[in-house]
Structure formats: C-alpha cells, structure tokens
Amino acid sequence: xxxxxxxxxxxxxxxxxxxxxxxxxxxxxxVVVVGxxxxxxxxxxxxxxxxxxxxxxWSIQAPADFVQTAxxxxxGTTTSASYGPPYNNxxxxxxxxxxxxxxxxxxxxxxxxxxxxxIEPLAIEPDSTTKSAIAVWSLASSKxxxxxxxxxxxxxTKDGKALALxxxxxxxxxxxxLVTALYSMAQSGALDGALTTSDTTLPTNFTKPLLFLADSGxxxxxxAAAQHLSGDQWGVMNETGSWPGQSWLWLYSLWYQIEPFxxxxxxxxxxxxxxxxxxxxxxxxxxxxxxxxxxxxxxxHRLIWRKWYQRKS
Amino acid sequence: MxxxxxxxxxxxxxxxxxxxxxxxxxxxPDHQPAYVASxxxxxxxATIAALIxxxxxxxxxxxxxxxxxxxxxxxxxxxxxxxWSVELFFVFMVVHLWGKFWMAAWRGRRLATWITxxxxxxxxxxxxxxxxxxxxxxxxxxxxxQAKDGFNAVGIGAFFNTLNTGQAxxxxxxxxxxxxxxxxxxxxxxVRRRGVVPPIDEAGE
Numbered sequence: 001x002x003x004x005x006x007x008x009x010x011x012x013x014x015x016x017x018x019x020x021x022x023x024x025x026x027x028x029x030x031v032v033v034v035g036x037x038x039x040x041x042x043x044x045x046x047x048x049x050x051x052x053x054x055x056x057x058w059s060i061q062a063p064a065d066f067v068q069t070a071x072x073x074x075x076g077t078t079t080s081a082s083y084g085p086p087y088n089n090x091x092x093x094x095x096x097x098x099x100x101x102x103x104x105x106x107x108x109x110x111x112x113x114x115x116x117x118x119i120e121p122l123a124i125e126p127d128s129t130t131k132s133a134i135a136v137w138s139l140a141s142s143k144x145x146x147x148x149x150x151x152x153x154x155x156x157t158k159d160g161k162a163l164a165l166x167x168x169x170x171x172x173x174x175x176x177x178l179v180t181a182l183y184s185m186a187q188s189g190a191l192d193g194a195l196t197t198s199d200t201t202l203p204t205n206f207t208k209p210l211l212f213l214a215d216s217g218x219x220x221x222x223x224a225a226a227q228h229l230s231g232d233q234w235g236v237m238n239e240t241g242s243w244p245g246q247s248w249l250w251l252y253s254l255w256y257q258i259e260p261f262x263x264x265x266x267x268x269x270x271x272x273x274x275x276x277x278x279x280x281x282x283x284x285x286x287x288x289x290x291x292x293x294x295x296x297x298x299x300x301h302r303l304i305w306r307k308w309y310q311r312k313s
Numbered sequence: 314m315x316x317x318x319x320x321x322x323x324x325x326x327x328x329x330x331x332x333x334x335x336x337x338x339x340x341x342p343d344h345q346p347a348y349v350a351s352x353x354x355x356x357x358x359a360t361i362a363a364l365i366x367x368x369x370x371x372x373x374x375x376x377x378x379x380x381x382x383x384x385x386x387x388x389x390x391x392x393x394x395x396x397w398s399v400e401l402f403f404v405f406m407v408v409h410l411w412g413k414f415w416m417a418a419w420r421g422r423r424l425a426t427w428i429t430x431x432x433x434x435x436x437x438x439x440x441x442x443x444x445x446x447x448x449x450x451x452x453x454x455x456x457x458x459q460a461k462d463g464f465n466a467v468g469i470g471a472f473f474n475t476l477n478t479g480q481a482x483x484x485x486x487x488x489x490x491x492x493x494x495x496x497x498x499x500x501x502x503x504v505r506r507r508g509v510v511p512p513i514d515e516a517g518e
Contacts, residue, residue, distance in 0.1 A: 010511050017347040024341070030355075030362035038366045038401055042393035049383060049392075050451035086471040094466040101468030108467050108471040206477025211476065213357075214458040216434025224455045237454045239445075243396070246445060248438060268466035283431040286419035296513060300415035305512040308348035 014309065045092040050240040052215060053194065053220065059186035062219035066186060067163050068156045069215050070179045074137075074149035078215035080113045087111040087211070094269040101269070109207060114145070117212045121194035122181055130181040133174035148173035225265065231256055251275070340503050349509050353416075356409035357504075363402035364497065368490070369396040375486050379478075380449055399441055406434060418510045426507060429500040436493040443485035446475055459480075 061065045072078045076090070084091025085102040086109045090106050093102030119137065122130055138146060152172040155165050165172070177206050183192040195212065196203035213220050224230055227240040234253040239245030251287045255271045264270055295301060302309060319325050338344070373383065373391045382388035410430065413419075419427040446457040457475040464470040474480060 011507075012421075012424070014346040014508055014511060018344040019350065021342055021348045022344040023343070023350070026358055027361065030358045033363055034359055034401060036399075038363070038370075038394050038398045041397035041401075045393070045397070046389065047393040047396040048450075048452060052450050052454055059355055083465075084464060086474075102465055102470070105468035105471035109474055122385065146462065169486050186470040196457075204482070205477045207474060207475075207476040208451035210454060210458050213454065220455075220458075227451075227455075229455050229459075231459065236445075236459050240452050244400055246441060247400075248407070248441070266466075268462045272463050272467045276458075279431075279435060282434075283428055285414070285431075286417075286424050286427055292417070292419075295415050298415075299513075301417070301513045304351045304353050304412065304416060305348055307350050308512050311347070 013262050013280050048241045048243045050241055055186040055191040056189040059183055059228045063163050065217050067179050067183050069172045070118060070182050071149060071153035071156050074175055075153040078113060080211045080215050094266040096269045096273050116183055116208055120198050121191055124194055133177035136174040148175045348512050353412035356405045359405040360409055363398050363405055366398040367402055370398055379447055379482055416510060420510055423507050423510055426503040429496055429503060433496045433500055436496055440489040440493050443481045446483055447478060447482045
C-alpha cells in the first residue's frame with residue numbers, strides 16, 4: 001500500500017502557523033554579504049591571465065614544431081586536415097550507432113588546412129621566390145602535392161630539430177620554400193594578422209589560427225599539460241594556475257578519464273550524449289520512480305526541517 | 314475602481330493568466346510558513362545575489378571591451394570580481410539544488426519550479442562556458458580548441474563555433490544572459506506562485 005507522503009496537501013496554500021519574514025531585507029542583505037564576499041575573494045585571489053599564444057610565439061619558442069606542423073598541413077596529415085565536418089570532407093566525424101550528427105549538420109566552416117593555413121597567408125607576401133613556389137604548388141596535381149609535402153614532413157619529423165632541409169633531388173618540390181617562407185612570416189608576426197584577415201579585414205573570428213595552433217605537435221599541448229589542462233588531467237574544467245575553473249563540469253570531464261570513453265574514437269559524441277541523457281534525468285527527476293523516492297528513504301529533510309519537527313513533537 | 318473585464322481583450326486574458334493569479338503578499342511576502350526556518354533557504358537568495366554581482370561586474374567589463382582587463386589593473390580586478398561571482402553563483406546554486414532534492418521540493422504541483430531550476434542550472438553552465446572562451450588569453454584558446462570537438466561531434470559545432478570569439482562574446486553578453494534571466498525570473502515567479510514546499514511529514518512513510 002502506498003502511504004500518504006504528507007499530512008498536508010502541498011499543492012494547497014499554507015494555512016498553518018506563520019512566521020515574520022522580510023523579502024526585501026533578505027535580498028538587500030544577501031546582495032551586500034555576497035557582494036562583500038566576491039569583492040574580497042577578487043582582492044585576495046585575483047584571476048588568472050596567462051598570455052595568449054600566437055603564431056609568432058610558437059615560431060620563436062618551438063620553431064621545429066612550427067615547421068613540422070606547417071609541412072604536415074601541406075601533406076594533409078594534421079588533425080584539422082583529416083577532421084571532417086564542420087570543416088571539410090576529409091574525415092567522417094563521430095558516430096553514435098548509425099547516427100552521425102556532424103555529417104547531418106554538414107560543412108559550415110570550410111577549412112582546407114594547406115590552403116587556409118599556408119598558401120593563402122603566403123599569397124600576400126611580395127617575395128618573388130615565394131610567389132614562384134605558390135605557382136608551382138598550385139599547378140601541381142593533388143597527388144603530387146601530397147607526395148612532395150609528405151616526403152618533406154617525414155624528413156623534418158625524422159630529423160626532429162631541423163628548420164629546413166636541403167633538397168638535392170627535388171623530392172620536396174616547392175614545399176621547403178613554402179614552409180620556410182611561412183616560418184619567416186610567423187616570426188615577423190605577419191602570419192597572425194594574415195590568418196585572421198583572410199576573410200574579413202576587421203576580424204573577430206580566430207578559427208584559422210586556433211585550428212592551426214591546435215595541430216601543433218608539442219608547443220600547444222605541452223603548454224596546456226604544464227598548466228594541468230590536458231584531457232587526461234580533467235581538461236576543460238581546469239584553469240591555468242591554481243584557480244578553481246569550471247568545477248561544475250566535473251562530471252563531463254570524469255567520463256573522459258574512464259573506459260570505454262577514454263580510448264573510444266567516438267568519445268566526444270558518447271560523452272555529450274550521456275551528459276544529455278543525465279541532464280534530462282535531472283530535469284525530470286521528480287518523475288523517475290526510484291530516484292525521486294530517495295529523499296523519503298534518506299531523511300536529510302529531518303535535519304533541514306528539524307525545528308519544525310521539534311515543534312510538532 | 315472598476316472590475317470590468319472584456320473576455321475578448323488580449324490584455325484582459327494576459328492579466329487573467331498572470332497578475333490575477335497573484336495576491337500582493339505572494340509577490341512581496343512579509344510572512345512565511347513557520348517551517349521556513351533553515352539555513353538551506355539562504356542559498357536560493359544567495360544565488361540571486363551572486364547573479365546580481367555577476368551582471369554588475371559583467372556590465373562593467375562590457376562597457377570597457379573584451380581586452381581591457383589585460384592592460385588595466387582596475388579591469389583585472391573587475392574581471393576577478395566577475396570570476397569569483399561566477400564561482401559563488403555555482404556553489405550557491407548547487408547547494409540550493411541539493412537542498413531542494415532532499416526536500417523533494419517538486420511536491421504539490423511544483424514540478425515546473427524544479428524543471429525551471431534545472432534549466433537555469435544548464436543555461437548557467439552554457440553561459441559560464443562562453444565566458445571562459447572569451448577571456449582572450451591562453452585559457453580561452455585551450456578551452457575553445459578542446460571543447461570544439463564535443464560540440465562538433467553532436468552537430469552543434471556547425472552553428473556554434475567555439476573558435477569564433479566574436480560569436481561567443483555576443484552570445485555571452487546578450488543572448489545567453491537574456492535566456493538565463495528569463496528562466497530565473499520564471500523560476501522565481503513559480504516559487505512565489507506555489508509558495509515554499511511544506512515539510513515531508515514524519516508520519517508519511
């Protein structure tokens with residue numbers, strides 16, 4: 001038999017004993033106290049502000065990583081180059097069962113890394129050697145481009161430290177010239193502007209430089225790991241330094257630390273879907289048969305309303 | 314004062330569906346049921362207070378622009394106030410949410426109050442997230458590049474690009490605060506409409 005949950009009908013207006021209350025005073029006092037807390041915490045602990053990375057800082061602080069990544073963009077072997085929607089068709093996106101939402105949404109932010117990150121920025125360079133190299137690259141077949149760039153990318157990666165390699169046999173085509181020119185452009189700071197102004201002259205969209213930076217093999221991820229921001233360090237819920245960050249994302253970050261999500265190629269869609277289901281569960285918790293009964297089984301309410309219960313007894 | 318009401322009037326219908334549902338003492342109460350006497354009730358109003366601090370510090374930052382706080386000590390302090398208001402806001406809200414769970418506060422036709430509270434929680438997470446990716450520093454660069462994969466995987470990335478700082482700024486300072494503000498207002502109105510949920514009866518179960 002299902003017992004009655006309360007001796008009063010909770011949907012009816014309360015007709016029992018009252019106590020004095022002052023809503024306006026409560027709000028004013030709360031704002032003053034919380035305001036004082038926020039102002040004090042800000043004065044005591046401040047907030048983090050680690051300077052943003054740029055193409056210039058990357059090329060100066062990790063030049064080998066920069067040239068290797070640039071060559072890989074031309075070879076089409078970076079994360080961006082094989083990403084898929086919404087950037088390009090070079091990857092398939094992630095699936096949950098037969099459903100691939102990224103494919104359904106389509107390519108809305110077209111990015112061809114070789115063109116977007118290397119060729120287009122270099123096109124504004126007045127240097128004739130660079131212009132010739134772009135012309136040779138543009139006239140070549142895609143297969144030839146990949147052959148040149150892959151050979152150079154592999155050689156740079158194998159060397160590990162070189163910023164440029166000689167090409168006595170012509171196996172790299174115009175790629176060394178393009179990569180070296182991009183490296184020089186990055187060092188001067190011109191690449192930062194070129195990547196953001198290729199679509200509009202007054203940019204607010206940093207998709208291209210950020211995608212390029214995210215393709216970095218060591219520079220960007222090493223900086224993040226040093227600030228405990230990597231995915232296996234609970235990622236985006238953290239913040240640089242010892243500040244608390246988005247601690248409310250702990251459950252979202254948790255799934256990335258455990259199997260089967262941790263090693264899944266579809267981890268992002270699985271975690272996002274799971275969080276979607278759990279969020280719906282929270283929203284409709286009062287309708288869930290077992291979970292909605294927990295407050296009755298574990299009587300924390302006896303503590304919350306202890307004065308009321310004492311008064312009644 | 315006339316009490317005439319034209320049932321075909323849209324204004325009358327809106328008034329009947331809204332203002333007529335409330336007594337003045339429902340909206341601005343000076344008495345509460347005697348059982349409303351617990352530390353847990355502080356966290357609802359504390360959440361609202363933190364939201365007020367958030368909006369005030371956020372408006373200050375908005376007036377000066379997104380990069381101001383990098384170069385001004387006053388700006389950095391206002392940004393810090395904004396950050397700590399966010400932290401307090403979430404702490405208060407989560408404690409408030411747990412409190413309402415243990416009180417089974419959805420009883421007595423208060424399901425909509427619970428749901429709007431949860432929606433406010435999720436809207437706050439999204440608003441907070443957009444705040445973190447518009448800091449225009451290393452933090453925002455890393456968070457934006459990592460978070461894009463989650464949004465892209467579920468197809469949202471095609472419309473909300475975490476790497477588009479301009480889009481994120483506009484969402485953070487205009488659309489999302491409006492959405493969050495509307496949900497919070499709805500939630501508070503429901504709280505006032507239904508009143509504070511009475512205790513679970515000790516003889517109940």
